[in-house]
Every structure is written in C-alpha cells, then in structure tokens.
C-alpha cells in the first residue's frame with residue numbers, strides 16, 4: 421500500500437491543537453504517503469486562519485458554517501460566506517461547501533441550523549460545488565432536505581454513523597459516506613455492517629482530526645496518520661486487498677472533489 425497516494429478527505433489541521441507540531445506531523449504524513457488533506461471550514465471566525473494554513477501547505481479546502489456555530493444572525497453568516505466564496509473567484513483549491521449540516525445534540529441552536537443549512541445547499545447548487553455534510557441524530561431531516569434541492573455535484577455525509585438502510589438512502593440520492601476512525605472501534609458493529617454490505621464506490625475515508633480518535637489510540641488528539649489503519653479495516657470488511665481498496669477510495673475522493 422505504501423506506493424499509493426493517500427488522502428484524508430476531512431481533517432481540521434488548521435485547529436490550534438496542531439500549532440505546536442504541524443510541520444512534524446506533515447513530515448510523518450509524507451512518509452506514510454498521505455499527501456493531501458481537505459480542510460473543512462467551520463465558522464467565519466475560523467476562515468482566515470484556515471485559509472492561511474491551507475494556502476501555506478497547498479491543501480484543498482472547503483468553506484462553510486458548521487451547525488455548532490449556527491447563530492441567531494445566520495443570515496449574516498450566509499452573507500459573509502457568499503462574500504468569501506465569490507471573493508476567492510475561481511480558486512482551484514476551493515473544492516466544496518462545508519462543513520455544514522444538522523446536529524440534534526446541539527438542541528439550543530437547532531432553529532438556526534436548518535435555515536443556515538438550506539442557504540448553504542443553495543450556494544452549493546449556485547456554485548456547482550459538492551457538499552461536506554455533518555449529521556448527528558438528524559438523518560431523516562437531512563435526507564428530506566437533500567431530496568428537495570437540485571445539487572449538481574452532491575457530496576459526502578462525513579463521519580457517517582447510521583444503519584445500512586439510512587446509508588442506502590443517501591447513496592440513492594447520489595451522496596458518498598465518509599468513513600473515519602469510528603470504524604476502528606470494536607463495538608461499531610452497525611458501521612462495520614454498512615462498510616461490509618455496500619459497494620466500495622459509496623465511500624471515501626477521513627479522520628476528522630483532531631476529533632474522533634479511535635478508542636485504541638494512545639493520544640486523545642486524532643491525526644491523518646490513522647488513514648492507513650482505516651483503509652486496512654475497510655479492506656478487511658470488504659474482503660478485498662488493501663491495494664485495491666486504497667486505489668478505489670483514492671478514485672472516489674479525487675472524482676468527488678475534482679482534486
């Protein structure tokens with residue numbers, strides 16, 4: 421597997437958790453053939469730093485407002501997003517809108533999450549960009565929203581955790597599922613079933629670093645280095661070789677985001 425290029429489709433390497441040793445981590449990633457990370461956006465306050473880091477390492481990025489940051493002034497957040505997106509004018513490293521979505525664990529701002537997401541779905545349609553979607557305990561709401569919009573390049577449900585039935589409904593709408601560190605947990609049997617039963621074309625891999633460290637990890641901070649273990653686990657569940665699975669996952673991610 422070491423000769424195949426690996427991509428982490430979702431890593432917040434702009435976050436402060438990586439400030440002390442980002443260059444060292446990037447050197448370790450290069451040794452593991454992980455040459456690209458997509459850096460998702462989370463809020464207007466985070467974008468300037470995110471764009472600086474993405475540009476300095478020449479990483480692709482997405483821009484959007486994460487549901488945790490959905491505010492009462494969501495129309496203001498949307499207009500900032502619109503200005504930022506159009507200000508980048510054809511920047512080829514801008515590869516998606518996101519991350520955006522719905523999160524019912526954050527019930528306090530739910531009323532603003534929905535219109536904020538709808539505005540970002542409209543922007544994805546208008547700019548013909550794929551979406552990086554975050555969804556926690558709101559799959560039915562997200563599925564019904566996605567089916568109402570005409571989204572030319574679809575996108576990914578990142579850090580997917582749900583049943584085979586929910587997974588199939590996203591795939592029928594043309595979306596991919598982002599498989600991350602959760603798949604490495606021994607008790608993630610629902611996710612193991614999804615990865616084992618659905619076609620490999622349905623998946624891309626990701627880490628969501630610095631979050632979502634697998635239970636077996638010695639560090640609470642997750643890193644893109646676990647992409648290698650995720651691919652091995654996906655190959656194991658699909659009963660295929662690591663080489664074949666890493667080639668297929670690479671094709672899926674490069675096609676979705678036109679990398």
Ligand SMILES: [Zn+2]
Pocket residue numbers: 430432460519628
């Ligand atoms: Zn994320």
